[in-house]
Amino acid sequence: MAFGVDELRVLRRALAVALHPVPLAEHDVQECLHLADSVDEAVREAGRLRAFLLADLARYRDALPGTATGYLERLQDALAAGYDPRPDDLAALRSLRGNPAAAAVLRRCQELAERSVRSRLAGRAVTVPAPAAPAGPRRARLLALPGGRAADEPKPKPKPQPKPPAPDERPVPKPSEVFPPRRKPVPPPGQWAVG
Template structure:
């Protein structure tokens, strides 16, 4: 039975399984419209068909086993991430192994890596953490761009990364014209300036009035 090999989806086949694969390829490459062109396999192919069916079932089982291994790896990665920072070494090992299987790091992985990079470590360990963080950020950004391109009217591959939505503008905006109010006239918007009233004239008659006795003198 073929078994999963490594973390990249490969499989390991035995010598008998490789022999069945070669026979299956030979059957598939022969033209089916010419009954005489059967080659060295002979007219009776029931045994070859049974071998091919058994091999197909074994390959399906190997694929399922590979999926189970990948699910276990991701669950193990989540356990190590929850135990940070004490499990930093094991977490980085399992994260790199998961990345090799096509795993796309999420927000939890990026936050964990940034937290690890902010902690003190030796030069070698600090360089390793920074390298893994850079790789994860690149993979996450590439995944976001791929999802945007898949959407209708998505951005181009080389376009700028989407910026986060901006918050509400704290500055007050001028209110627009209300449809239920008439448009003001220029005279209402800019009323004419009124001339300032002249100061009241002071009465000098009473202030410099000559008394009667002074007149008779």
């Protein structure tokens, strides 16, 4: 995630207020709330993208051996993003053992799987650097920064927030839905040859 110049300015001001509490103008509070919403949306979008990519990987795996090249590309991208290979991936790669690229990816996946098993047996959790969708309920919203409002002002009642769509409510599109096949142009009816 990258922040723009304005977002960095808001973030810097919010951090300064958190370290040295002072009254904060309403405009500054609104900017902080807007930034928090933007970060929340980016996290949700990253989760949706990860779910789509993993579903895409599963579709290519299910269509093997005809999709070997596409599957290997998607699997390598997923591994680079911190994906932990599953038994289905190892079985699929073993079925492609005649392919030199698949054999190399199989060796890498076996090493990762072995490392994951050893970590679990040692009682440590495997850390995955890739971003994941939020698993539980949405994190609490930032309503006001500490010290950002005068103590004698009445606290406003929080407005009810619209419920965000759950990730399960949105179906993951198929590649053919995202990129429809190209159709050959049909000549206009006036150009048909009469025989």
